[in-house]
Amino acid sequence: MLDLLAAELRRVRAEHGNEAIFGGSYGWASAGRFHHAQSQLHRFLNLFGGFTGSRNSYSNGTSVVLLPHVVGDADTVLRKASSWPTITANTELVVAFGGIPAKNVFVTPGGITRHGTPGHLAALAERNIEVALVSPLRTDLPPTVPATWYPVEPGTDVALMLGLAHTLIAEGLHDLAFLDRYCVGFDTVAEYLKERDADWAAGVCGIPADDIRALARRMAAKRTLVTVTWSLQRIRYGEQPVWAGLLLAALLGQIGLPGGGFGHGYGSMGDVGDNGPVVRLPHLPQGTNPVRTFIPVARIADLLLNPGDTYDYDGKVLTYPDIRLVYWAGGNPFHHHQDLARLRTAFGRPDTIVVHEPHWTATARHADIVLPATLPLEREDFGGGRRDTHLIAMHRAVDPYGEARDDHDILAGLARRLGFADGFTEGRTAREWLVHLYEKWRTADAPGFADFWAAGGYQLPPGPTDFTLFERFRADPDKNPLKTPSGRIELASDTVGGFGYDDCPGHPAWLEPEPSGFPLHLIANQPSTRLHSQLDVGPVSRASKVDGREPVTINPADAANRGIAAGDVVRIFNDRGACLAGAVLTDAIRPGVVQLATGAWFDPVDTPDGVLCVHGNPNVLTADVPSSRLSQGCAGQHARVQIERYAGTPPPVTVTEPPTLAPLAR
Template sequence: MRPSTSHWGAFSADVTGGRLRVVPHPADPAPSPLLGNLAAALDHPSRVARPAVRRGWLEDGPGPDERRGRDEFVEVPWDEVLDRVAAELGRVREEHGNQAIFGGSYGWASAGRFHHAQSQLHRFLNTIGGYTGSRNSYSNGTSSVLLPHVVGDAHAVLRQASTWPTIAEHTELIVAFGGVPEKNVFVTPGGVTEHGTPGHLARLRARVALVSPLRDDLPSTVDARWYPIRPATDTALMMGLAHTLVAEGLHDRDFLARYCAGYAEFERYLLGTGKDAHWASGITGIPAADIVALAREMAAHRTLVTVTWSLQRTEHGEQPVWAGITLAAMLGQIGLPGGGFGHGYGSMGDVGDTGPEVRTPYLPQGVNPVREFIPVARIADLLLHPGASYDYDGEVRRYPDIRLVHWAGGNPFHHHQDLNRLRRAFTRPDTVVVHEPFWTATARHADVVLPVTTTLEREDLGSGRRDTHLIAMHRITEPRGESRDDHTIFAALAERLGVEKAFTEGRSPREWLEHLYEEWRVSSGAPPFAEFWAAGELRLPPGPTHHTLLADFRADPDVHPLKTPSGRIEITSAVVAGFGYDDCPGHPVWLPPKETGPLRLIANQPRTRLHSQLDGGAVSRAGKVAGREAIRLNPADAAARGIGPGDVVRVFNARGACLAGAVLDDAVRPGVAQLPTGAWFDPVDDHPASPLCAHGNPNVLTADVPSSRLSQGCAGQHAAVDVERFDGPLPEVTALRPPPL
């Protein structure tokens, strides 16, 4: 058994008789069930065996092409395909400049710190003059732009909230907007060796007000009252709670005066527009008496207001975060242990964790000379509208003209919205190059597909944010087919472009591991590399059990001011107000969703895999219904449509449709459908019901619109849809096997 790790946990493994055996790390109190998907990484039919080139690009050369995603591929020897890619990189640089190259990568491909696909891609592109890149994330890209305006530093909220031990000791009431979904806490970028959050949730003593359309957004073992809110109305509920606090004199005037800026403007809006509990009830579906009672309970106890990342992945996603901070400020408990505001509990495994705050070894990416970038969720706009202007955080920017997309790590045909629009966008560049172990939809929409190894087939250093261990990731098995690691591919391209020495610095992958580790251990006091590698792991120093950033601010805001213009919590931001954005004014406001329909679809994270990774794995397959992704409906909504358990249904709106398998569950609020993301996109181009995804990817339904002009963040958590039983001939699911070769 050899040690390794993944984004969902550390493990040991071996391969005997062609079968992978996986054993969770012995120190892990709650190993992730997602480890059961790993066996699919070995010999799944969807593995890319050899370099492949789309026939149209091979025969006709670079250029926009509507055949992308529909064309067949031709397998080509490595030397030939590398020559062609290097020549195309050279052509684009010479004719259009480096800003015409988009370095696409979302960074989730590997838990290893050296074979981190995003770092390898960006380092390579920087050595040849740079690239247009992306900023922020689909997960919390809205919050990461907003929070510096409100609290000065996103880190103060995302990484310095109360830890679970602090909550256990001090918190009496948690008001959880979006819940604390346990399914997400098994995952952290780089891995989690000891999953502590499930145990903390099981031992939680605080009462919880679960504000979510889904009852299972909190473990059933937790003492909770469920407030089954209408989706996308959390800000309205916060307004109703805030109004009650003011009307009954329960808000902390002294805290608001000393630690906050701009509260008076918000209160005038709140009272002047009548945002009371009765108003909020009509929007949220929560009885007014319950809203008033909850506000009183919040004021009477040590209360933690939490907002999941999911709530900011919607239209106007800034508002529930800003309103949640405002509500916590009105209670006067920000900076108190176990009180105040938290963002992301249940969204990621390291939020609330007490693990080490140590930066482990990493590969330097170099400096990108190109100043062009996009907010990450604007990739389709970038490709479809070169030269168009857009707003972003007070700036007016323009999309560069992208001629070559080089993607390594990530699957935009999983996490982006309106996939039919994204398909059109991917027809526009001259060339699309993708590094992939599997024939994902992104690979199928490429011109050149380069087969890369999985983490089981290479050596690396693994550790996640706040992880307790640095893991020596040993090679578990030999590379499949002709796959190579990203570093080896980029080194070969760098050689052809005359920059090999700058990229590799003369080191092999194993020599890089030793170099990065030895550089790091100078300041860490760790043992030599050989000793670490033989041991298979290194336990890192413990982290703090209490965070002090906001506690210091509370102790003396003049000595420890926030990094806002006022040094205070900006309930009203003059900077944001000055931008003049009608979809994100200068203080929290209620802005209703623009799109309405018979059902509100929640496209949340799956419990059976990380994003779309290893969708062909055993755990992921076990969650399918009729071979398609499962959609949960309230029994009343299903009965009204003649839908029974296990029926294949068509989920549709004006943007597209997908097929899914019905599951009836009264843990889903009436009027809501829940279909997780991550089923590999499987478009059926010649079906009468097209555009149709046969496999159940909800992003054929979500709108490709930004949360606001401030952040340009992802708004793909919700969509207005309807559902009907599908009685026609069922199209075959083909996403998990290779395209025609």
């Protein structure tokens, strides 16, 4: 098989150039740092002459493009905002747009040794810190944390933010001194807000105007943290809730105060709000990609379907190359991408799709060449996440199953056939790489590799108690300016406004959603029983299923109107496709809203009405459209749907069984 693949790589490079190779490898893959699939594959492809790559992420790819225009860089709010200990010691009111969902805080790239966030959330209740939960889902905050619940209509957080902002200005509760010294663009947004008061906001978001005004007054009277989850920017016009949240915090004048101001991602990832060590852990060098072509990561179907087309991105006009070979390792785009019927069509266009996989995921089932890869328990590695407390020695627990090999071994075999094995392996085995990378990384205080490996890990030196650039900026904005054109927080940006994008103007704005003929809002959020789609066939995830299908949460009133009872198999559909799911009824969800987590392995059945996923993957329903022309980010958090009780015997779920494979042509 490696001979066949090596020949195909040579052919594509000779006939179409390295730009025609897309090095996907986007996903969480292994917690290990050496066997990190992206690093291994990109190192290999760089040595082969390069590849078309991707930028940003499905998780926060909208924010990381917007934030540099507003505050100078994304890390200022994504990685360097107030830590949880600072919040619990200083904050009096947390206004949580999108909540702080505890199910997400147990994961971070590389893993987490100690899970601190649940304790910090419990401390909010213990210290009587007020929480305003702004979400259609009451479960977006642990039930043990008392909160005032504002069940907004999905996608209308910006309207609520603007109504709050209008109240602050109209009642003289905004901090003019802060706005004058630390911000630019206030006059522009103040003019825009004149017609967007609490009464207007109430008509959009469904929260009573008196409640909006009362919340604004409490925010002005307390040390307030305005926090926005990453989920809110994973929608159409997703730049706006992030920008409007920053505007709201700026009006309060508390940005840069301990526990006050703005946060982005608390409850979205385990390391947001962590105050652990800031240490780059041992990692495999990827080298330099000679090919400069890239796409924003969520535009993969557009890339494959539309070679030669142009598109806007952050003030530039880019062109999609003609991709002939897709090489994917360590990820599953049929989990995180939208409009899976369209993605199926897109995956049929390249000459060759190559996948490394331990499991028969939908991506593997749609590939031409599948190379069996090992699981983390079948190899040796380092483990450790961002701001984690330990570097973990990941010992092999079991021998590799069958013909499975780790990504490094597979790619080393390919490199030998292509003539650059020495450059790829540098003459080292996987174990020798671990020793080399560790010894190159370690300081004098760290043990040697043998002692580290025998001990099972190494506790890293403690990190700073806090690490917020906004505090330095607030202390002296002239000596510590932001990396924006003005050096200040840009409540209105001439740069963004100059791009002329109608879907992302130069200041926070309410943009009307596209009309839909489907009555229900679907929220396609992250699951609580697995990491994305990983181990969906495992016992924990399968125990959560209803009749073997992903559970969909429905308000009892919506269920009663459709003759749906708890435990029924239901069909959720719109004009893109349909899926089956198992009904779970609860009043902890706003009427008119249903919730279906992502990550159920795509199990398609072709019907006269289009693709039906019998397992319950919501991405047959979500639209493959960008957040805006600015970021081209993922907009897969929401969709409009209808739901009905499934009549008859539902088709069986088959993703737990391997596919029937055609014999290899000889």
